[in-house]
Amino acid sequence: MQTKPSAHFTPEQNLRTLVVLAAGMLVLFFIFHKPWLSWIALGVLLVAAFSDWLSAKLAWAWLKLAELLGKVNSRILLSLVFFVFLFPIATLRRLFVKNPLDLKRPAGNSLYKERNHTYSAQDLANPW
Numbered sequence: 001m002q003t004k005p006s007a008h009f010t011p012e013q014n015l016r017t018l019v020v021l022a023a024g025m026l027v028l029f030f031i032f033h034k035p036w037l038s039w040i041a042l043g044v045l046l047v048a049a050f051s052d053w054l055s056a057k058l059a060w061a062w063l064k065l066a067e068l069l070g071k072v073n074s075r076i077l078l079s080l081v082f083f084v085f086l087f088p089i090a091t092l093r094r095l096f097v098k099n100p101l102d103l104k105r106p107a108g109n110s111l112y113k114e115r116n117h118t119y120s121a122q123d124l125a126n127p128w
Helices: 011-032 035-050 052-096 121-125
Strands: none
Touching (some): 011 052, 035 052
């Protein structure tokens, strides 16, 4: 989905985006005590207050950056989950379980497994 500053966002949405951006900068200022973060927050608020065109451009740029970070972070996190959790578990299972899907033929020619079971009403009560 392509987003354009003036086509998809109203001035109120742009203003809301920039106020949230400024609030985030202020939170970072209180955490890290870097004065330039408060100046950036003040600049963002001034742009939001006095220029609709520039606030639309700044909100669009911020949302594009957020979209890019979302794509990159999701790939990094999913890769970490795969290589840290799923790959070792699959490797251990492959090493210790010889025929997990019963794909290898047994001694006879048939893959049919005979099950001698008398069905009762309780078998049908909870089929799942």
